[in-house]
Amino acid sequence: xxxxxxxxxxxxxxxxxxxxxxxxxxxxxxxxxxxxxxxxxxxxxxxxxxxxxxxxxxxxxxxxxxxxxxxxxxxxxxxxxxxxxxxxxxxxxxxxxxxxxxxxxxxxxxxxxxxxxxxxxxxxxxxxxxxxxxxxxxxxxxxxxxxxxxxxxxxxxxxxxxxxxxxxxxxxxxxxxxxxxxxxxxxxxxxxxxxxxxxxxxxxxxxxxxxxxxxxxxxxxxxxxxxxxxxxxxxxxxxxxxxxxxxxxxxxxxxxxxxxxxxxxxxxxxxxxxxxxxxxxxxxxxxxxxxxxxxxxxxxxxxxxxxxxxxxxxxxxxxxxxxxxxxxxxxxxxxxxxxxxxxxxxxxxxxxxxxxxxxxxxxxxxxxxxxxxxxxxxxxxxxxxxxxxxxxxxxxxxxxxxxxxxxxxxxxxxxxxxxxxxxxxxxxxxx
Numbered sequence: 001x002x003x004x005x006x007x008x009x010x011x012x013x014x015x016x017x018x019x020x021x022x023x024x025x026x027x028x029x030x031x032x033x034x035x036x037x038x039x040x041x042x043x044x045x046x047x048x049x050x051x052x053x054x055x056x057x058x059x060x061x062x063x064x065x066x067x068x069x070x071x072x073x074x075x076x077x078x079x080x081x082x083x084x085x086x087x088x089x090x091x092x093x094x095x096x097x098x099x100x101x102x103x104x105x106x107x108x109x110x111x112x113x114x115x116x117x118x119x120x121x122x123x124x125x126x127x128x129x130x131x132x133x134x135x136x137x138x139x140x141x142x143x144x145x146x147x148x149x150x151x152x153x154x155x156x157x158x159x160x161x162x163x164x165x166x167x168x169x170x171x172x173x174x175x176x177x178x179x180x181x182x183x184x185x186x187x188x189x190x191x192x193x194x195x196x197x198x199x200x201x202x203x204x205x206x207x208x209x210x211x212x213x214x215x216x217x218x219x220x221x222x223x224x225x226x227x228x229x230x231x232x233x234x235x236x237x238x239x240x241x242x243x244x245x246x247x248x249x250x251x252x253x254x255x256x257x258x259x260x261x262x263x264x265x266x267x268x269x270x271x272x273x274x275x276x277x278x279x280x281x282x283x284x285x286x287x288x289x290x291x292x293x294x295x296x297x298x299x300x301x302x303x304x305x306x307x308x309x310x311x312x313x314x315x316x317x318x319x320x321x322x323x324x325x326x327x328x329x330x331x332x333x334x335x336x337x338x339x340x341x342x343x344x345x346x347x348x349x350x351x352x353x354x355x356x357x358x359x360x361x362x363x364x365x366x367x368x369x370x371x372x373x374x375x376x377x378x379x380x381x382x383x384x385x386x387x388x389x390x391x392x393x394x395x396x397x398x399x400x401x402x403x404x405x406x407x408x409x410x411x412x413x414x415x416x417x418x419x420x421x422x423x424x425x426x427x428x429x430x431x
Contacts (some may be wrong), residue, residue: 005186008108010274016042016274017219019221023124023268027123030125032122035070036079043119051082055112057087060119060230073087097410099423102425117274120387131163132166183309192341200381207378213235217400236384242265291399292426294320302314310421316413317362332401336415337380350367351367395424
């Protein structure tokens with residue numbers, strides 16, 4: 001059995017999430033804070049957590065509301081945790097809750113905490129829309145106005161266009177390209193066809209549809225309108241999808257010849273996740289039953305142009321090497337599906353001898369990920385992808401799959417904006 005290089009072992013007790021809903025649906029009136037507190041409260045209930053056992057909260061959020069800029073703190077307080085627990089909001093795009101988890105792992109390993117709550121929350125239904133900078137500056141100037149005459153000069157040097165709202169774009173600041181455009185280019189570079197992408201997307205939806213019972217076990221139902229309705233499951237899974245339906249969709253980003261469509265890309269999603277991690281000895285002393293041991297992890301970064309989404313192909317070899325494991329020793333794979341083209345590119349790179357030699361400095365390919373072990377309960381393409389919540393969602397599912405299948409090791413991997421990537425290896429806990 002592989003051992004941690006550090007003195008303490010950090011264990012994953014359990015995790016869960018709210019339903020993941022398409023933006024603009026039932027969660028559209030809620031905030032990231034609303035979903036975050038519900039996820040943390042759900043975790044407390046599920047694990048029968050004594051709040052006094054928690055030393056830190058690390059919680060992810062990407063699209064921030066200035067009113068709850070430290071949403072980790074606000075959500076933890078509202079969920080009923082003791083006010084004495086410090087809480088940190090983490091932002092690393094699509095791997096924000098992965099970073100929250102590994103920050104907790106490091107903090108526990110160094111003896112600065114015994115237990116932590118981790119996770120992330122995102123509401124894409126209500127993104128912050130600002131006035132343009134010139135108008136914002138004018139508004140700030142009004143704080144210095146002292147007489148009605150001062151207000152008469154408010155519109156001086158302002159153009160009508162300065163009054164238009166500034167809607168944020170989901171694009172790379174450094175390149176100006178959206179993820180979809182970058183994925184289109186990467187899929188073309190690595191020769192991933194439209195048909196392959198559609199087939200992979202269909203697989204994700206069918207796997208999720210077939211696994212609804214297992215997914216429901218990870219979900220904390222959300223009560224709306226003072227209990228008038230309860231949301232119990234994800235609403236983006238399309239079990240009735242077909243190759244013909246997917247083939248009928250037009251390119252969404254690079255037109256008319258692009259291969260990324262609304263059908264083979266993850267959709268804008270509202271949702272939150274939460275997980276409980278502890279020092280193993282502390283957990284056992286206090287009656288908690290771990291599901292998995294958190295082992296090695298890695299973070300990488302590539303240029304955000306044509307390699308925006310290929311990070312996992314560089315991160316995965318690092319954790320395998322660190323644990324002295326080979327790909328064929330992994331029992332469960334949970335990879336983030338930002339786009340079908342991104343997933344297929346990463347899988348192709350890992351299986352390529354040329355990629356290994358030219359990009360990784362290895363003599364042969366990392367290995368071929370077996371499809372029967374990959375995202376067997378669906379992934380982000382079907383379940384949804386609330387940016388900051390996905391990482392802990394994947395770890396929760398990976399731990400549960402290890403237990404259900406009797407496996408030993410699970411490998412989690414994800415790409416993220418900015419050309420970043422992450423991989424983590426967990427091991428099923430055995431008493």
